[in-house]
Amino acid sequence: MASPRPKSPRPPVAGRKDEKEESFWEKIGTLGRKKRIKEVQEVQEEGKYAIDSPGSPTAPDLPPEEYALEENEERSMIEPRSYDDPKLRELMAVIIEWINDELADQRIIVKNLEEDLYDGQVLQKLLEKLTNRKMDVPEVTQSEEGQKQKLRIVLEEANRVLKQPSNQMKWSVESIHSKSIVSILHLLVALARHFRAPVRLPENVSVNVVIVQKRDGSLMHRTVPEEITSHYDDLGMRCERDAFDTLLDHAPEKLQVVKKSLVTFVNKHLNKVNLDVNDLDTQFHDGVYLVLLMGLLEGFFVPLYAFHLTPHDFEQKVHNVNFSFELMQDTGLAKPKARPEDIVNLDLKSTLRVLYNLFTKYKNMS
Missing domain, CATH: 1.10.418.10 (Calponin-like domain)
Known part of the structure; x- marks a missing residue:
């Protein structure tokens, strides 16, 4: 009988009585640092809003010049309401649990797919575990260019394993690094199915994707449905009992x-x-x-x-x-x-x- 699969480690529960309390001097010593951390977080949130909001087609009060788009350039993003779809939320939860179980022995915990996978680090570890083959990439990369270079190597390996035709790939270095949840899910679903992950993926999951294009100096947008999972007949995804x-x-x-x-x-x-x-x-x-x-x-x-x-x-x-x-x-x-x-x-x-x-x-x- 196969040994039980390792389960992903759980973060400690806050507020436990046996946790060591901070001393008075420790609190004094960390006041300044905590204040600086809070300031940094506020600046990061402001920066994120400044970057993301110009690309939102649901913000009609922003003038066209606020969008960082060239003529005929397109930008796509998931419609915010799609995040409320129970099937999409179930799919994301199943995928996260699968990744955490696979990487439990490496003490890696994924909580958010967009934030934890965009730089290629977790994707590298997951692919190495699934293929049992070490990849020749830097362990830690801080710069954006370094992250993209690492992500490019990881995706090339994933595409080689999946034997995915270039004209059918629904992910890229740019889309993954820009934290596109649609591209990230397409890649992870493909890996889960190829390696027959011991999970049941929700079927017929789709989201609405908003595509914004700049034409003649004006912004045009359209909403199209994007299928993430379909109807599965193969073992492990949908199985006819015998x-x-x-x-x-x-x-x-x-x-x-x-x-x-x-x-x-x-x-x-x-x-x-x-x-x-x-x-x-x-x-x-x-x-x-x-x-x-x-x-x-x-x-x-x-x-x-x-x-x-x-x-x-x-x-x-x-x-x-x-x-x-x-x-x-x-x-x-x-x-x-x-x-x-x-x-x-x-x-x-x-x-x-x-x-x-x-x-x-x-x-x-x-």
Whole structure:
């Protein structure tokens, strides 16, 4: 059984009795610093308002010259009322919980997607955790140019992993760094689905996006709907229940019998090349045994250059499982319902479904 997922650390609750109280001298010593901090925060809020409010199409009292837009330039932003949509708020909460659970061992806590992800730091850590591959970027960057450079490297890696066509990308360095919640959510939803995050994303979440354009010196704006999530049929997002769901939920003792039968079946053939399986939960997740098993069942040699015999990262494992699925289809089996990512992510039901299909066809084979 897989070990329980680490949960994200929770910030301490304020007002606990066992907290150490500030001494009189500590309070005196920090008065000036706290005052300066408050002044800095007020200046930052004023600056933020000065930057954001010119771009708001809902502020008709601002003259066009206040907008920092060139002729024919566009600026888009989420309509404020969209933040009140319960489905959008649920999506953001689910995404935040997923990120915090993934990064719990690094003591990283995300509270606000726009404020915590725009500079690329958290995105870097999340992508490294998901791909199990270290990225060559500076750990801390303070300047805006340094943040954008780091974010550019992180997004290039994300786009490579997601195999996202450039004309279909709904995020960019500029949009992420400008804290566009729409772009940030598009990226995170794509990552969650690609790596089969163990969460259920709310379906059919959409927001209204206001697009402002400067034409002939005047500001024109229009509102368009933007779909963030759609209807999902793949495992982990929306799952059609089958016999394995019933076994896992209501008859775990019978599930052990099924697993024992499948272990006997695969070992009957893998033993021919001195391989042995004793744990279905983990030993098929990299795709190697699936590829070799297909070659043994069909009596053909699988060239070693066609798959990764010792896969080192998520992508290589996905390649192996996907290749085994192609071999299954070449031999007349239906395309497996599970995604390769499901197998790699140790989803037991997905592994059982695939192996049971092989068992059904080849169980009488000597």
